[in-house]
Amino acid sequence: MRLFVMAASLRRASYNKKLAAIAASLAKSKGVEVELADFRDFAMPVYDGDIDAATGLPDGARALSARIKAADAIVIATPEYNNSVPAPLKNAIDWLSREKPYPTIGKPVLLLATSSGRGAGLQGITATRIPLSFIGAHVYPSSLGVGSAATAFSDDGARLADDELQKKLASLIGEFLDHGARVAPSRAPA
Amino acid sequence: MRLFVMAASLRRASYNKKLAAIAASLAKSKGVEVELADFRDFAMPVYDGDIDAATGLPDGARALSARIKAADAIVIATPEYNNSVPAPLKNAIDWLSREKPYPTIGKPVLLLATSSGRGAGLQGITATRIPLSFIGAHVYPSSLGVGSAATAFSDDGARLADDELQKKLASLIGEFLDHGARVAPSRAPA
Amino acid sequence: MRLFVMAASLRRASYNKKLAAIAASLAKSKGVEVELADFRDFAMPVYDGDIDAATGLPDGARALSARIKAADAIVIATPEYNNSVPAPLKNAIDWLSREKPYPTIGKPVLLLATSSGRGAGLQGITATRIPLSFIGAHVYPSSLGVGSAATAFSDDGARLADDELQKKLASLIGEFLDHGARVAPSRAPA
Amino acid sequence: MRLFVMAASLRRASYNKKLAAIAASLAKSKGVEVELADFRDFAMPVYDGDIDAATGLPDGARALSARIKAADAIVIATPEYNNSVPAPLKNAIDWLSREKPYPTIGKPVLLLATSSGRGAGLQGITATRIPLSFIGAHVYPSSLGVGSAATAFSDDGARLADDELQKKLASLIGEFLDHGARVAPSRAPA
Numbered sequence: 115m116r117l118f119v120m121a122a123s124l125r126r127a128s129y130n131k132k133l134a135a136i137a138a139s140l141a142k143s144k145g146v147e148v149e150l151a152d153f154r155d156f157a158m159p160v161y162d163g164d165i166d167a168a169t170g171l172p173d174g175a176r177a178l179s180a181r182i183k184a185a186d187a188i189v190i191a192t193p194e195y196n197n198s199v200p201a202p203l204k205n206a207i208d209w210l211s212r213e214k215p216y217p218t219i220g221k222p223v224l225l226l227a228t229s230s231g232r233g234a235g236l237q238g239i240t241a242t243r244i245p246l247s248f249i250g251a252h253v254y255p256s257s258l259g260v261g262s263a264a265t266a267f268s269d270d271g272a273r274l275a276d277d278e279l280q281k282k283l284a285s286l287i288g289e290f291l292d293h294g295a296r297v298a299p300s301r302a303p304a
Numbered sequence: 305m306r307l308f309v310m311a312a313s314l315r316r317a318s319y320n321k322k323l324a325a326i327a328a329s330l331a332k333s334k335g336v337e338v339e340l341a342d343f344r345d346f347a348m349p350v351y352d353g354d355i356d357a358a359t360g361l362p363d364g365a366r367a368l369s370a371r372i373k374a375a376d377a378i379v380i381a382t383p384e385y386n387n388s389v390p391a392p393l394k395n396a397i398d399w400l401s402r403e404k405p406y407p408t409i410g411k412p413v414l415l416l417a418t419s420s421g422r423g424a425g426l427q428g429i430t431a432t433r434i435p436l437s438f439i440g441a442h443v444y445p446s447s448l449g450v451g452s453a454a455t456a457f458s459d460d461g462a463r464l465a466d467d468e469l470q471k472k473l474a475s476l477i478g479e480f481l482d483h484g485a486r487v488a489p490s491r492a493p494a
Numbered sequence: 495m496r497l498f499v500m501a502a503s504l505r506r507a508s509y510n511k512k513l514a515a516i517a518a519s520l521a522k523s524k525g526v527e528v529e530l531a532d533f534r535d536f537a538m539p540v541y542d543g544d545i546d547a548a549t550g551l552p553d554g555a556r557a558l559s560a561r562i563k564a565a566d567a568i569v570i571a572t573p574e575y576n577n578s579v580p581a582p583l584k585n586a587i588d589w590l591s592r593e594k595p596y597p598t599i600g601k602p603v604l605l606l607a608t609s610s611g612r613g614a615g616l617q618g619i620t621a622t623r624i625p626l627s628f629i630g631a632h633v634y635p636s637s638l639g640v641g642s643a644a645t646a647f648s649d650d651g652a653r654l655a656d657d658e659l660q661k662k663l664a665s666l667i668g669e670f671l672d673h674g675a676r677v678a679p680s681r682a683p684a
Numbered sequence: 685m686r687l688f689v690m691a692a693s694l695r696r697a698s699y700n701k702k703l704a705a706i707a708a709s710l711a712k713s714k715g716v717e718v719e720l721a722d723f724r725d726f727a728m729p730v731y732d733g734d735i736d737a738a739t740g741l742p743d744g745a746r747a748l749s750a751r752i753k754a755a756d757a758i759v760i761a762t763p764e765y766n767n768s769v770p771a772p773l774k775n776a777i778d779w780l781s782r783e784k785p786y787p788t789i790g791k792p793v794l795l796l797a798t799s800s801g802r803g804a805g806l807q808g809i810t811a812t813r814i815p816l817s818f819i820g821a822h823v824y825p826s827s828l829g830v831g832s833a834a835t836a837f838s839d840d841g842a843r844l845a846d847d848e849l850q851k852k853l854a855s856l857i858g859e860f861l862d863h864g865a866r867v868a869p870s871r872a873p874a
Contacts, residue, residue: 123353124350124351124352124353124354125352125353125354126354128353158350159349159350160314160347160348160349160350160391160392160395161314161385161390161391161392162314162315162392163313163314163315163318164314164315164316195351195394195398195401195435196397196398196401196434196435196438196439197434197435197437197438197806197810198389198394198431198434198435198438199388199389199394200351200394200398201350201351201391201394201395201397201398202350202351202352202395204385204388204389204390204391204394204395205350205391205392205394205395207386207391208385208386208390208391211385211386232804232806232829232831233803233804233806233807233829234802234803234804236767236802236803236806236807237434237803237806237807237810240624240767240807240810241388241431241434243623243624243627244386244387244388244427244431244620244623245385245386245387245388247387247623247633247635248386248387248388248635249386249635250635250636251635252632252635253627253635255627255628255629255630255631255632255633256630259802259803261802296676296677297676297677387616387620422614422616422639422641423613423614423616423617423639424612424613424614426577426612426613426616426617427613427616427617427620430577430617430620430814433813433814433817434810434813437813437823437825438825439825440825440826441825442822442825443817443825445817445818445819445820445821445822445823446820449612449613451612486866486867487866487867503733504730504731504732504733504734505732505733505734506734508733537730538730539729539730540694540727540728540729540730540771540772540775541694541765541770541771541772542694542695542772543693543694543695543698544694544695544696575731575774575778575781575815576777576778576781576814576815576818576819577814577815577817577818578769578774578811578814578815578818579768579769579774580731580774580778581730581731581771581774581775581777581778582730582731582732582775584765584768584769584770584771584774584775585730585771585772585774585775587766587771588765588766588770588771591765591766617814621768621811621814624766624767624768624807624811625765625766625767625768627767628766628767628768629766
């Protein structure tokens with residue numbers, strides 16, 4: 115089983131990158147093949163129907179699509195911007211939606227979030243469910259929002275500072291991987 | 305009263321540009337000073353916290369902010385992408401939210417949409433309400449979604465092909481302008 | 495495979511009951527064991543935490559929970575009320591959420607809708623995804639909204655009046671059942 | 685100016701009732717005429733189109749409608765159930781929406797929430813914005829979610845335990861009342 119993990123933030127010091135790294139580490143410890151990607155490696159312009167008509171998906175979107183298609187399951191750690199899906203993630207979704215069939219069809223996706231705001235990033239997760247579902251992803255019902263992002267991580271970034279939350283994350287990753295192993299498209303009987 | 309009208313699409317032949325133009329024309333006929341803007345004039349990169357920290361709002365976002373601050377009320381005709389807010393509009397919102405106080409604070413905003421999809425663009429409108437509210441805009445409760453975008457406009461683009469819908473749009477614009485005249489910040493008693 | 499089908503409307507002449515009946519018929523024709531339930535058979539009061547604390551789930555909620563647990567997959571045809579999940583369905587979800595573990599955990603759910611409104615009931619579907627996901631249901635990414643409910647059905651109610659839409663519904667039901675057969679909890683390897 | 689304040693919970697010991705009481709007290713201290721209502725006084729059955737067709741709005745919904753129409757502005761403290769609008773509140777909205785014109789048309793509404801969950805009740809607020817807007821309410825852009833409900837209140841219930849949050853609430857109430865005084869329908873020039 116191959117897992118693709120990415121934070122939906124372009125900021126180098128993003129808290130969600132830390133969260134994605136912990137999720138990747140937990141998945142590796144369960145024997146899964148993990149790719150921890152950097153969203154910056156998939157640069158793409160703001161979606162513009164004229165660019166799309168003229169030249170199709172930009173290179174960054176094509177590269178992201180290829181990584182998604184190669185994966186059996188996906189974990190996204192997403193910021194919440196203004197109570198909603200962050201623009202860079204929505205932009206990637208809008209570009210990916212221009213490939214048919216959608217590269218995301220049938221892919222199990224787990225959504226995580228960390229935020230300094232009052233709501234633990236949960237509104238970003240909720241808003242992201244809708245367009246991801248539209249492009250055929252099977253967004254996992256459970257998710258995890260980690261509040262107080264600035265103090266949520268151990269000093270070495272290897273784990274969440276709160277033990278109970280770290281256990282919850284480990285358990286969620288395990289449950290998601292079990293699910294992914296059962297339902298991932300590449301695991302379907304021929 | 306000054307009204308700022310814009311379609312939240314970068315595509316030159318956008319149906320939402322047609323809808324924005326009709327809305328602008330209806331407002332002008334009511335004696336309001338209208339600016340019908342082209343979203344392409346406010347080009348900005350995908351939101352990136354590092355760019356934000358280094359150089360602040362890009363020129364396109366600053367220019368858009370200035371137009372918004374100069375207006376008493378705003379009309380946005382928005383596409384719906386993947387059952388949600390279109391990335392270019394969310395991106396503009398995310399950049400604008402980095403200016404404090406938000407340039408949108410207290411501004412009455414009317415949301416319109418046209419779409420070729422089954423849902424008349426209403427899910428784009430609904431998803432857009434949330435982040436616009438977060439940055440302090442007073443999103444008008446009523447809105448209008450125009451379905452079957454490809455056949456929704458008269459040949460000269462001067463009106464909606466369906467008379468009843470054109471009347472509904474005219475009435476909505478009138479009602480919104482009356483409301484805007486009462487509540488717009490620049491109209492507040494000193 | 496056992497499929498539970500229900501319209502989330504209490505009204506006897508509900509268009510969504512017609513839609514649920516067509517969905518049930520399509521599933522039966524594919525050899526699946528189908529229960530087409532009437533939401534009125536699961537009467538329950540408005541959720542009240544004091545009733546919950548005193549007497550737990552009301553009989554109607556218990557009966558609905560039992561039907562859900564006995565099913566491998568679920569189809570809900572839902573009205574849209576005021577751009578959101580209809581109160582009777584949200585009420586059932588809120589009561590079901592008080593049973594632990596949730597009876598809906600891991601259940602594949604397909605959402606359909608019909609509406610006389612402009613948006614084909616899609617906002618009801620979208621709003622319903624969120625609480626259903628919260629109680630562990632695997633809401634199927636694809637869904638179908640049928641507009642113009644008053645004229646959407648054949649005179650005998652056996653099919654959608656529009657052939658293309660009927661084919662789309664048949665294809666969606668088939669695709670969902672294939673998926674359900676693969677992932678339904680009762681089909682998991684021991 | 686008359687303000688109507690209510691918690692959207694039927695539970696007697698509801699944390700949101702405490703929050704509503706504090707909001708009411710803050711508004712009174714600003715010289716506003718306040719009605720602090722108990723949601724239990726507006727009992728109504730689960731929405732059923734057949735009841736609606738036969739007998740129209742039930743007494744509880746009529747009484748609630750009358751209180752809303754008599755008010756210049758409204759404050760609702762709402763629980764979050766399953767990441768969404770609580771069924772009892774959605775049920776009231778669905779019943780109110782059957783009166784034409786909607787009793788909520790043009791009414792400024794401020795949404796507050798308290799919750800024991802990770803997200804401070806913000807998803808309940810967000811989900812509630814949509815149907816309230818649909819029935820014409822002017823949902824105030826700012827809102828306040830209070831997390832850790834069990835420890836959020838002073839022992840006597842007179843204030844939020846956290847001073848900063850209490851100040852934020854007081855400031856929000858003040859700002860909302862100023863806004864309401866300017867825009868409330870009954871304050872419109874003749």
